[in-house]
Amino acid sequence: MVWLRRTTHYLFIVVVAVNSTLLTINAGDYIFYTDWAWTSFVVFSISQSTMLVVGAIYYMLFTGVPGTATYYATIMTIYTWVAKGAWFALGYPYDFVVVPVWIPSAMLLDLAYWATRRNKHAAILIGGVLVGMSLPLFNMIDLLLVADPLEMAFKYPRPTLPPYMTPIEPQVGKFYNSPVALGAGAGAVLCVPIAALGAKLNTWTYRWMA
Secondary structure (H helix, E strand, O other), X not given: OHHHHHHHHHHHHHHHHHHHHHHHHOOOHHHHEOOOOOOOHHHHHHHHHHHHHHHHHHHHHHHXXXXXXXXXXXXXXXXXXXHHHHHHHOOOOHHHEOOOOOHHHHHHHHHHHXXXXXXXXXXXXXXXXXXXXXXXXXXXXXXXXXXXXXXXXXXXXXXXXXXXXXXXXXXXXXXXXXXXXXXXXXXXXXXXXXXXHHHHHHXXXXXXXX
16 A cells, blocks of 8 residues: 555645645735735735745755755746736736746755755744845845736726725834834744744644655
8 A cells, every 4th residue: 555655745745735835825915916916015015925934844854855945936936927927818908817936935945944054943944034125125026026006906996895995005114114124034034933834734734654
């Protein structure tokens, strides 16, 4: 029955990989679109950094190979570019969907794992903080490249938006002095326990597969 155990093992990896990737992409899916890109940046930073780190830690510890987190982030990026192309094919402008920048933060997580000689706890602590602090910065730079997200939001409203989510004037400045700092701070704090959760999921998976 060794073949059955191995087949189940690899099937489990594929299923969890696909579902965790889609879950990360759809963590507040409206944040990917320019009509809410600025007003929800802090929510974006928290959700995307935590969702990235739990999947990346899980697979990095599952394989034990530095570079797995970057591979995971690359898969998410490809999926989102496919979604971007689908909206573009429907007649929406090229900048209507902003593809999040996951790969540099995942590379920092891999670097922390490699530099500490595959130390699980260092990857969770150091890597989690690095992801939480870097992802908001990289994505703010990405959003700055969008010409005029508010104008685009009014000109090309999404047909899937409910009436109460019509584009509004950005209110970020009235509540936070720096959405990057707030997102990075919250992300860095939350990514450590979330990374620990990913490590725990990895342990449970090993026991279940044994």
